[in-house]
Amino acid sequence: MAKKSMRHECAKSLVELGAKYNEIIVLEGDLKESTQSIQFQQAYPERYIDCGIAEQNMVGVAAGLALAGKIPVVQSFACFISMRTCEQARTSVAYPRLNVKFVVSHGGISPGSAGTTHHAIEDIAIMRAIPNMAVLVPGDAEEAKQVLHAALAYEGPVYIRLSASDTKDIYTERDVFNIGRATLLREGNDACIITTGTMVAVGVEAADQLLQKGVKTRVIQMASIKPLDHGIIEQAAKETEAIVTVEEHNILGGLGGAVCEVVAETGGVRVKRIGIKDHFSDVGTATCLLNKEEITVQAIAKNVLGMLK
Amino acid sequence: MISPKIKELKHIAKQARKLMVETLICAGCGHPGGAFSSIDLMTALYFDIMKIDPHNPQWDERDRFILSKGHSSIGLYTILHLRGFMDKETLLTFRQDNSLLCGHPDMHKIAGVEMSTGSLGHGLSVGAGLAMVGKMDKKNYRVFVLMGDGETQEGSVWEAALFAAHHKLDNLVGIVDRNMLQIDGCTEDILALEPYRAKWETFGWHVEEIDGHNFKQIKETLERCPVSASRPTLILANTVKGKGISFMERNPAWHGGGLKGDQAEIALQETNAALVED
Numbered sequence: 001m002a003k004k005s006m007r008h009e010c011a012k013s014l015v016e017l018g019a020k021y022n023e024i025i026v027l028e029g030d031l032k033e034s035t036q037s038i039q040f041q042q043a044y045p046e047r048y049i050d051c052g053i054a055e056q057n058m059v060g061v062a063a064g065l066a067l068a069g070k071i072p073v074v075q076s077f078a079c080f081i082s083m084r085t086c087e088q089a090r091t092s093v094a095y096p097r098l099n100v101k102f103v104v105s106h107g108g109i110s111p112g113s114a115g116t117t118h119h120a121i122e123d124i125a126i127m128r129a130i131p132n133m134a135v136l137v138p139g140d141a142e143e144a145k146q147v148l149h150a151a152l153a154y155e156g157p158v159y160i161r162l163s164a165s166d167t168k169d170i171y172t173e174r175d176v177f178n179i180g181r182a183t184l185l186r187e188g189n190d191a192c193i194i195t196t197g198t199m200v201a202v203g204v205e206a207a208d209q210l211l212q213k214g215v216k217t218r219v220i221q222m223a224s225i226k227p228l229d230h231g232i233i234e235q236a237a238k239e240t241e242a243i244v245t246v247e248e249h250n251i252l253g254g255l256g257g258a259v260c261e262v263v264a265e266t267g268g269v270r271v272k273r274i275g276i277k278d279h280f281s282d283v284g285t286a287t288c289l290l291n292k293e294e295i296t297v298q299a300i301a302k303n304v305l306g307m308l309k
Numbered sequence: 310m311i312s313p314k315i316k317e318l319k320h321i322a323k324q325a326r327k328l329m330v331e332t333l334i335c336a337g338c339g340h341p342g343g344a345f346s347s348i349d350l351m352t353a354l355y356f357d358i359m360k361i362d363p364h365n366p367q368w369d370e371r372d373r374f375i376l377s378k379g380h381s382s383i384g385l386y387t388i389l390h391l392r393g394f395m396d397k398e399t400l401l402t403f404r405q406d407n408s409l410l411c412g413h414p415d416m417h418k419i420a421g422v423e424m425s426t427g428s429l430g431h432g433l434s435v436g437a438g439l440a441m442v443g444k445m446d447k448k449n450y451r452v453f454v455l456m457g458d459g460e461t462q463e464g465s466v467w468e469a470a471l472f473a474a475h476h477k478l479d480n481l482v483g484i485v486d487r488n489m490l491q492i493d494g495c496t497e498d499i500l501a502l503e504p505y506r507a508k509w510e511t512f513g514w515h516v517e518e519i520d521g522h523n524f525k526q527i528k529e530t531l532e533r534c535p536v537s538a539s540r541p542t543l544i545l546a547n548t549v550k551g552k553g554i555s556f557m558e559r560n561p562a563w564h565g566g567g568l569k570g571d572q573a574e575i576a577l578q579e580t581n582a583a584l585v586e587d
Binding site for chain 1 (some may be wrong): 417
């Protein structure tokens with residue numbers, strides 16, 4: 001399977017969208033190579049503002065741009081936007097429902113050995129707790145592009161979390177992403193794996209391994225964390241014997257939390273959350289850290305089998 | 310010799326103070342101190358300085374006003390009422406159940422409120438964003454952002470100060486209501502701001518210092534904005550917290566609180582008496 005950088009692909013898309021939406025203004029927090037906002041800067045220098053290392057001001061400025069009818073796209077790392085500027089995002093963007101798009105890279109533990117300060121394992125929980133804020137976590141370059149298109153067509157604040165890691169291609173141009181809708185990647189009524197972000201690839205691989213053992217496992221990719229596709233979760237709770245959620249995030253408050261909130265109200269099935277078990281990370285590459293956290297194909301498959309016993 | 314315009318502004322400010330007292334009595338709570346210190350500034354902005362149209366609040370060319378010190382909402386609401394954006398019945402619902410008038414203003418509830426504010430240190434960045442669009446799209450509007458002096462202890466204010474100077478936003482006017490008090494006491498005892506003027510100047514702003522209760526000075530200075538080509542302007546308005554109500558003046562205890570009993574009576578008498586003088 002080919003691997004791509006969703007940051008680079010998304011940045012390329014943003015340049016294309018820049019032609020369609022004259023109102024797009026990209027704001028950067030001094031990370032233009034890492035976020036790849038440099039691509040937009042090169043294409044539209046007059047619609048690009050490098051705000052420097054002053055993220056709170058950057059989000060406030062974005063609110064002002066949106067008030068005056070622009071579509072600000074704020075770029076930085078997930079950790080800084082969700083935590084350093086949390087209050088600006090909540091009070092000056094989400095509360096007045098301003099049309100600001102946060103397109104943040106380095107979600108989860110993808111910054112690897114850069115360390116815990118640069119990891120974002122809390123951002124999904126934080127951003128999804130803010131009313132009016134849509135939270136989108138794509139899993140590969142194609143899905144990231146489609147998420148970006150959908151976010152720009154949507155009126156209101158959106159948080160898009162990208163990974164720093166290269167990702168395997170799962171989606172093709174034939175697939176269609178809609179805000180509020182999950183995508184069904186594998187059919188099956190024995191168990192269900194629900195993934196978000198880059199975990200989609202391990203989820204699919206785990207389901208394929210399980211199938212070889214005769215366990216038909218449904219795979220749902222939940223790129224739209226908020227609004228959440230309640231229907232598809234309720235259906236999985238009714239039709240399958242076990243649900244396993246997989247995310248590059250703390251097991252508290254993210255995808256696992258969101259799925260459990262739905263299942264707790266509908267009942268019918270046990271849910272196992274796979275993710276970071278509420279602690280800060282050790283030193284290592286993203287792959288090393290995922291292995292240590294048992295966020296792997298083998299661990300997912302083992303959990304599914306364990307729950308079906 | 311006082312010009313008719315200044316006489317008119319003074320009279321409107323007196324009406325505003327009386328209405329604020331009435332509204333605070335109805336509400337039983339609110340933030341009087343900073344509203345009374347900044348009401349003269351807001352009066353001049355809305356009745357003399359800013360290009361606005363109450364019949365067309367979203368007029369594209371209008372000057373923008375952001376009340377960054379959102380807790381002074383009672384001042385803004387009162388001025389919006391006097392300027393024709395809202396009726397008195399609505400004003401008197403301030404902070405009551407299901408009212409449109411929250412303690413900190415919501416832009417989606419009342420026409421004329423440009424931005425929802427309340428958490429301190431946000432407004433100057435938002436104003437800078439609006440000013441930036443004015444530059445990009447070659448529009449002539451000006452953006453006025455009213456901040457509390459205590460508010461400028463927030464680091465984000467200084468991020469915005471750097472940004473506005475860097476981008477030469479001369480269409481942005483920051484106004485600081487320098488009443489020297491914050492909730493817990495004098496700004497200089499809690500977290501000193503002085504030398505205050507020099508701070509703004511060092512950050513690249515053109516600073517004008519005025520008496521924030523002297524309409525001649527307010528009018529003459531705000532009329533000249535933008536004062537300096539290629540630099541944002543900071544109006545350092547020296548004010549008295551609680552101005553116009555004897556027992557509130559310079560008393561930090563009146564940052565927040567409702568008017569009840571004898572104090573309500575005194576405040577009504579004082580604001581009425583001031584109006585009768587005219």
